[in-house]
Amino acid sequence: MSLKAKDLISAADLTKAEVDEILKESDVMLSYLTKRKSPDILKGKILATLFFEPSTRTRLSFESAMCRLGGSVIGFSGNKGTSLSKGETLKDTIKNVEKYADIIAMRNPVEGSSRLAANAAKIPVINGGDGANQHPTQALLDIFTIKQEKGLKKLNVALCGDLKYGRTVHSLIYLLSMYGMEVALVSPKSLRMPEWILEDVKGRYGTNPKMYESMQDVADWADVLYVTRIQRERFPDQNEYEKVSGSYCVDNDLLRKAKKGMIVLHPLPRVDEIDDEIDCKPCAKYFDQAFYGIAVRMALLKMLMGGKR
């Protein structure tokens, strides 16, 4: 089994064998990082970061991963002044960039755009987030973080916050289900996870998550509390937002009720969902995720391009 020359568009495309392989390779990469070694595995290779929607975290993380492997990066952030703003189709842009690079990492506000790009490109395409759809590398770094911090056993995982528009949870629920974890979904009624995703994971893995509306309800159950941002703009009625937002904040009060050993994850950026008094607690793993993310993206770049160790 090999990921070489494949695309990474959706977590749903991955087999368990492939995820196993990615996590194993991420382990190797993590040991390079902790030893501060930068192997020249991808020397002479070029990553194109096409971020039609600006991003600090995901773009810099990919670029860091490529640099750590000795490769180079070209790209853009924001679509102002790109060929697309001159009326070029995404397909044409991709058919040019594939001549300049060996792999593409792309973020685009349009759902499905990464799939389209992957179909047009002869080189591997990694989806770095396509609208509210998927963000598979985030899900892989989330599951790698869980593996490192708790082990890949039958854990209770609560996904909390905006489950409707949050693309990271749309990807993560596939990987959690794949490893047989128990999933709880905690969100305001209006921001529940789309029905078709629930049906898809049920059909594939038999996952049948319970629904909650407050994090208080899952605090003493969860081994992993995965928190996402609820955007004020999602609520037409601002009073509605004020009413619910209090139920989606991790603070000392919530932690007192928490199951022993529970860890808190967040794809970041956070706004008010996690009180910063939590940052120094042992349960806070959301900044470690960023570090694990470099290892996972190094693994993906290496595997998809077929770099040899």
Next chain:
Amino acid sequence: MSLKAKDLISAADLTKAEVDEILKESDVMLSYLTKRKSPDILKGKILATLFFEPSTRTRLSFESAMCRLGGSVIGFSGNKGTSLSKGETLKDTIKNVEKYADIIAMRNPVEGSSRLAANAAKIPVINGGDGANQHPTQALLDIFTIKQEKGLKKLNVALCGDLKYGRTVHSLIYLLSMYGMEVALVSPKSLRMPEWILEDVKGRYGTNPKMYESMQDVADWADVLYVTRIQRERFPDQNEYEKVSGSYCVDNDLLRKAKKGMIVLHPLPRVDEIDDEIDCKPCAKYFDQAFYGIAVRMALLKMLMGGKR
């Protein structure tokens, strides 16, 4: 003869011996690319890409070429927040950047700005497009594409579309003339090639191109159909635009009338000038141009900086 430490501002500055040398070196670079070798010819060298006007294609192409040769890239895209926006002159900007880099590739909306920059700089400056004036590296990759696909013999080449503001054709006509090709100019009356360019190539090479107003008229004559975009904004009267735009579209209908072996080129981005049903046809070489372009820019970077193989 050596291009070392020279600037590349206009196709008109190049002698045939120099273009021969560039094409020969591009051949060598192309073989590196097809073998997926990245030689460290420019290791330790720095390219500054100063794109006062944003660009995806040309900037990424230069950056890719530099990375393939083991060099590094610094620069900016868009003039927001640059020193120029604080009132600095271009000359001052250049006299700083020349301290940071070994070669400059610049795009600027002002015609003649590249020449000004080259005069100010002690390091080589490559014109990556100065307004409607010149775009010599595009012309070099165009002629390299023609050489690879058809050979540098006496070919019939039709330049089509906006010949007034399209800087790529302003550069290309010099190189076509230099190699003794027959040139036809196909454009709406209001977008004809500037008279002074026609006089200049006539004086230098005796070129005396015929004028046409529809691509239909040259389809069975041309070995190379070089298509450029006609921008709607060029027409004060939108009805006028609608009237002419139909005569500048390559589609299956046009191809049926085409001379055997004709190839279609386009500097891209295209909007409606080439129907995408053509993309899979053997005549479609406009995406290959992007690939050849990397080889040509690698050759130029190496030659202008005097890098040794």
Next chain:
Amino acid sequence: MSLKAKDLISAADLTKAEVDEILKESDVMLSYLTKRKSPDILKGKILATLFFEPSTRTRLSFESAMCRLGGSVIGFSGNKGTSLSKGETLKDTIKNVEKYADIIAMRNPVEGSSRLAANAAKIPVINGGDGANQHPTQALLDIFTIKQEKGLKKLNVALCGDLKYGRTVHSLIYLLSMYGMEVALVSPKSLRMPEWILEDVKGRYGTNPKMYESMQDVADWADVLYVTRIQRERFPDQNEYEKVSGSYCVDNDLLRKAKKGMIVLHPLPRVDEIDDEIDCKPCAKYFDQAFYGIAVRMALLKMLMGGKR
């Protein structure tokens, strides 16, 4: 004494022994640059350039320095679309980026923001300008330029222009005082250096600069004329601006009165403060500063990251 793993936030934080060491290391780096050698001292290391406020000069200078040492660069310029624009705190941004890089160079319009970032980060942070507060690497390159051009002896140095908002002079006065130089301050009354800085350097080094309102008054006294830009926007009354701006322009008339051997420095960009007829004169050292700046930033990157020669 070692700068390894320290931050560089304010010139006031540096001891004379540390500045001596930086200048000595800059000398070594300068010899690499003049010999056109790019040693791989920082190979595998990553510099993150976080420019929340766009900058051409300082950002490109840091990036060039990192590339010359064989390292890689990731980062952004302008805060549009960054996580901060999504409501993330600077502290959270830093706690992510520290996972992606080995050192951070940051510019931010908020005074004190670099100190905050340094406190949050486990990796070294270099202040690349925080509002009107400090710009220590500029001051270090200024003092290095003075050392190279005049020697570090008891010189007369006139700081001219906007001494209230100009962060470069706020940093430079510490280093000049540290080396026992005589300082004169030349500015409009409304743009005088903040009282607290004057008291701080007086308390530390006994510096007691004389105040002037016209460069004519110091022309025959100064060995170094350090000129900064006076921004029109600083004057609520535009007539007031017109009245004073004439007293802050270096031209041939001023040079005729100048002390023999006087050199003119400017952090750039300039607008009207130095007539470009001066550029070719031997006293004009403001473009050389940019070159010396690469050496100084190479030295800082190496020392703060503890790279070995």
